[in-house]
Amino acid sequence: MSTSLSGPGPATRTPGREPVGSGLPRASQGARNLAPITAAGLLVKVVLLGLVAGIAVWAAFPLVEAEQWTGLAILAVTTAGLFYLYLTRRHVPAKYLVPGTLFLIAFQVFPVLYTASTAFTNFGDGHRGSKDDAIVAIQSSSVKQVPGSTEYSLSIATKGDPATGPLVFLLSDPKTNQVSAGDADGLRSLDAGDVTVAPGGKVTAADGYTVLNFGQASVRSKEITDLVVPTSGGAIRSNGLSRAYEGKAVRAYDAGCDCVTDSETGKTWTADGATGSFVAADGERLAQGWRVNVGLKNFSRVLTDPNIAGPFFGTLLWNFAFALGSTGLTFVLGMAIALALHSPRMRGTNLYRVLLILPYAMPSFAMLLVWRDMFNTDFGLVNNLFGLGVDWFGETWSARAAVLLVQLWLGYPYMFLVTTGALQAIPRELTESTSVDGASPWQSFRAVTLPLLLVALSPLLIASFAYNFNNINAIWLTTAGGPFPADNPRNGATDLLITYTYRLAFGAQGAEYGTAAAVSIFIFAIVATVSAISFRRTRKQEEVYS
Amino acid sequence: MTTHADAPAGNRNAGRASKGRWFAQVGWRHVVGVLAVAFSLFPILFVLSAALNPLGTLSSTELLPTGASVENFTNLFDKTAFGYWFLNSLLIAGASSFVSILLSALAAYAFSRMRFAGRRIGLLALLLIQMFPQFLAIVAIFLIFTTVTDLWPSLGFNTPWGLFLLYMGGALGVNTWLMKGFFDTLPRELDESATVDGASHAQVFFRIMLPLVAPILAVTALLSFIGTINEFMIANVFLTDTESKTLAVGMWGLVAGERNNNFGMFAAGTLLTAIPTVVVFQLLQRYIVSGLTAGAVKG
Numbered sequence: 001m002s003t004s005l006s007g008p009g010p011a012t013r014t015p016g017r018e019p020v021g022s023g024l025p026r027a028s029q030g031a032r033n034l035a036p037i038t039a040a041g042l043l044v045k046v047v048l049l050g051l052v053a054g055i056a057v058w059a060a061f062p063l064v065e066a067e068q069w070t071g072l073a074i075l076a077v078t079t080a081g082l083f084y085l086y087l088t089r090r091h092v093p094a095k096y097l098v099p100g101t102l103f104l105i106a107f108q109v110f111p112v113l114y115t116a117s118t119a120f121t122n123f124g125d126g127h128r129g130s131k132d133d134a135i136v137a138i139q140s141s142s143v144k145q146v147p148g149s150t151e152y153s154l155s156i157a158t159k160g161d162p163a164t165g166p167l168v169f170l171l172s173d174p175k176t177n178q179v180s181a182g183d184a185d186g187l188r189s190l191d192a193g194d195v196t197v198a199p200g201g202k203v204t205a206a207d208g209y210t211v212l213n214f215g216q217a218s219v220r221s222k223e224i225t226d227l228v229v230p231t232s233g234g235a236i237r238s239n240g241l242s243r244a245y246e247g248k249a250v251r252a253y254d255a256g257c258d259c260v261t262d263s264e265t266g267k268t269w270t271a272d273g274a275t276g277s278f279v280a281a282d283g284e285r286l287a288q289g290w291r292v293n294v295g296l297k298n299f300s301r302v303l304t305d306p307n308i309a310g311p312f313f314g315t316l317l318w319n320f321a322f323a324l325g326s327t328g329l330t331f332v333l334g335m336a337i338a339l340a341l342h343s344p345r346m347r348g349t350n351l352y353r354v355l356l357i358l359p360y361a362m363p364s365f366a367m368l369l370v371w372r373d374m375f376n377t378d379f380g381l382v383n384n385l386f387g388l389g390v391d392w393f394g395e396t397w398s399a400r401a402a403v404l405l406v407q408l409w410l411g412y413p414y415m416f417l418v419t420t421g422a423l424q425a426i427p428r429e430l431t432e433s434t435s436v437d438g439a440s441p442w443q444s445f446r447a448v449t450l451p452l453l454l455v456a457l458s459p460l461l462i463a464s465f466a467y468n469f470n471n472i473n474a475i476w477l478t479t480a481g482g483p484f485p486a487d488n489p490r491n492g493a494t495d496l497l498i499t500y501t502y503r504l505a506f507g508a509q510g511a512e513y514g515t516a517a518a519v520s521i522f523i524f525a526i527v528a529t530v531s532a533i534s535f536r537r538t539r540k541q542e543e544v545y546s
Numbered sequence: 547m548t549t550h551a552d553a554p555a556g557n558r559n560a561g562r563a564s565k566g567r568w569f570a571q572v573g574w575r576h577v578v579g580v581l582a583v584a585f586s587l588f589p590i591l592f593v594l595s596a597a598l599n600p601l602g603t604l605s606s607t608e609l610l611p612t613g614a615s616v617e618n619f620t621n622l623f624d625k626t627a628f629g630y631w632f633l634n635s636l637l638i639a640g641a642s643s644f645v646s647i648l649l650s651a652l653a654a655y656a657f658s659r660m661r662f663a664g665r666r667i668g669l670l671a672l673l674l675i676q677m678f679p680q681f682l683a684i685v686a687i688f689l690i691f692t693t694v695t696d697l698w699p700s701l702g703f704n705t706p707w708g709l710f711l712l713y714m715g716g717a718l719g720v721n722t723w724l725m726k727g728f729f730d731t732l733p734r735e736l737d738e739s740a741t742v743d744g745a746s747h748a749q750v751f752f753r754i755m756l757p758l759v760a761p762i763l764a765v766t767a768l769l770s771f772i773g774t775i776n777e778f779m780i781a782n783v784f785l786t787d788t789e790s791k792t793l794a795v796g797m798w799g800l801v802a803g804e805r806n807n808n809f810g811m812f813a814a815g816t817l818l819t820a821i822p823t824v825v826v827f828q829l830l831q832r833y834i835v836s837g838l839t840a841g842a843v844k845g
């Protein structure tokens with residue numbers, strides 16, 4: 001937002017410092033008690049509020065179309081609130097706080113609250129949707145081909161990227177030549193004009209869809225086999241990559257007994273509201289369940305279940321060591337170098353500084369990957385350079401040392417920079433007077449320089465600790481949590497709580513969002529406690545020294 | 547830090563004695579500096595060597611360049627969507643650092659200069675919310691944006707604007723604290739006298755405060771630019787189309803599967819990615835040192 005020039009009135013310059021950086025001449029205001037509403041200010045206000053109104057109208061149409069009345073109400077209230085706020089001359093602080101706060105609520109607070117509520121559910125693989133969704137999934141996955149069922153020509157398509165986009169079946173009925181698109185939500189018929197059908201009935205192109213070629217489709221054959229398109233009489237499943245059939249569901253839900261019955265074997269599974277799944281008399285559970293509230297179960301599991309609690313506390317310990325180690329080592333090294341270069345007789349400090357902070361300016365995600373490759377056992381630079389054959393990421397302690405070394409390299413230039421700045425703020429007379437008094441350099445460092453540095457830098461050190469505590473990139477891009485013990489592929493030696501949580505939530509073992517959310521809340525509680533304590537101690541320190 | 551101060555005591559040669567003193571006072575500092583520079587530079591030298599290596603594989607790369615070829619750079623643009631990734635990253639990181647410093651400067655001004663109900667709680671809440679890493683809420687974010695993609699596809703998955711909005715969720719936070727610390731160091735008489743002269747609060751903010759806080763604006767803008775360029779985990783969930791990826795997501799894809807063969811291209815990409823940051827860094831260097839510490843002292 002540029003400062004537009006305006007303002008009639010006599011030129012009385014505000015006393016004080018000249019503006020830094022901006023070359024704009026400062027317009028001055030008339031000496032009146034009430035700040036006048038300037039024409040430019042009004043114009044900016046009108047333009048911005050017009051923009052808000054425009055965005056609101058643009059956003060409203062899809063909400064109306066989707067009949068999302070709650071969303072529409074929130075939108076209307078927010079827009080009206082913004083108009084009220086910026087048209088009144090009251091509530092001045094709110095005018096400055098609301099823009100950022102809106103984003104904060106929508107994209108930070110709301111997801112956090114949602115995550116917190118997830119921690120009390122069994123949300124995860126097999127427990128994703130509502131009970132009705134689970135029933136539909138059970139019925140359609142039990143579909144079997146019966147004699148006389150409809151056969152379709154099948155083409156696999158997607159609306160997104162051929163390798164990752166959600167799959168859609170393009171089905172053409174050989175009898176009626178009607179073409180439909182089907183996915184997990186059901187079947188929609190397509191206009192004949194929008195599709196190209198090859199002789200033989202296979203769809204080769206359709207508006208809005210990318211048809212996968214044979215190679216692309218065969219890579220995703222597992223997903224294709226798993227895709228079930230529910231229909232009124234049963235469901236459509238693929239039979240190979242070019243045929244599909246409509247079959248009948250063998251398992252059916254009966255609302256009377258709240259149970260699922262298999263018509264071939266006669267077995268029944270009764271709904272269990274406490275665990276959100278259908279359970280048979282012999283204890284067998286159907287894979288498709290639904291989301292229910294499980295209370296504090298996830299939290300108690302993290303603390304007591306030996307499969308989770310053991311790794312959790314081990315990881316917690318290493319997590320503290322990692323965060324303290326990365327912060328402490330970078331600070332000590334950065335400070336040592338800053339002290340060494342901080343001398344009035346030292347020449348070339350600017351050149352040193354430019355070269356020293358280069359690691360900080362390099363893209364850290366890429367350099368983490370480079371370091372991962374430098375620690376490669378067979379052709380990594382570290383082993384080559386020193387003639388070693390160490391399997392760096394294969395052993396617990398060498399892997400931990402390696403990630404700390406990488407953190408040291410990435411982090412110390414920042415500490416060097418801030419220490420240099422803080423050193424310049426310490427008056428030289430202080431250290432000079434100690435040396436006149438006969439103190440050794442070490443004594444004067446201990447007694448004068450270090451305490452002053454710590455007062456200035458401890459907020460940054462705490463922030464750095466909090467950042468490193470959850471430094472997911474540092475681990476994920478180097479060791480990915482490994483090395484893993486043979487008996488537990490879920491929790492490795494260098495795993496931080498956050499990478500452990502990530503694996504719980506998205507790992508190959510099946511998603512456990514509920515447990516992952518519970519671990520997230522633990523992490524949050526730990527970081528918040530540690531930071532609160534250290535901030536309190538910092539404040540005390542500041543009162544002592546300043 | 548060992549000081550080699552033991553200049554031979556009984557040495558009669560005055561020249562060597564003064565050399566010894568020079569080393570005790572200044573020389574060892576250069577030794578430390580050179581060692582530190584070597585530690586800083588050797589991985590970067592390795593990247594440079596890999597980028598120039600005509601074979602382009604990890605196993606054939608050594609610390610010192612063994613050849614000079616731009617093949618890796620041309621391959622990067624011919625065989626991958628690197629140009630798109632670069633533009634996406636610049637767009638997202640540029641836009642979000644600009645808007646986020648504006649938003650947090652507005653908030654910092656209010657927190658520093660105004661007294662209102664909920665001010666203390668607001669500041670504490672900001673600090674507290676920031677300690678819940680946004681990444682931990684990724685499941686919730688994923689579900690929210692599934693709905694957004696259905697309703698407003700231009701803000702949904704695989705769009706720069708969706709990711710931009712998401713990053714804006716963290717716009718208030720550490721930056722606000724850092725800036726508030728800097729605002730607090732400016733004498734209040736400045737804006738008070740302007741107010742007496744009839745300036746509105748908006749004029750005080752845009753014409754008087756903003757120019758004076760240029761150092762901290764530069765620092766936070768740079769920090770948030772670096773942070774956004776390097777953000778990988780959320781972007782990786784958010785961007786799946788080849789052409790919508792950012793540098794972090796795209797280049798991760800280069801070495802995730804075939805780390806050995808694509809290493810040269812990856813190194814070339816790393817060097818190109820560093821260019822904007824290094825340029826801005828060198829331009830803003832004097833602001834960075836003073837801004838970081840001034841904000842921290844009063845944090």
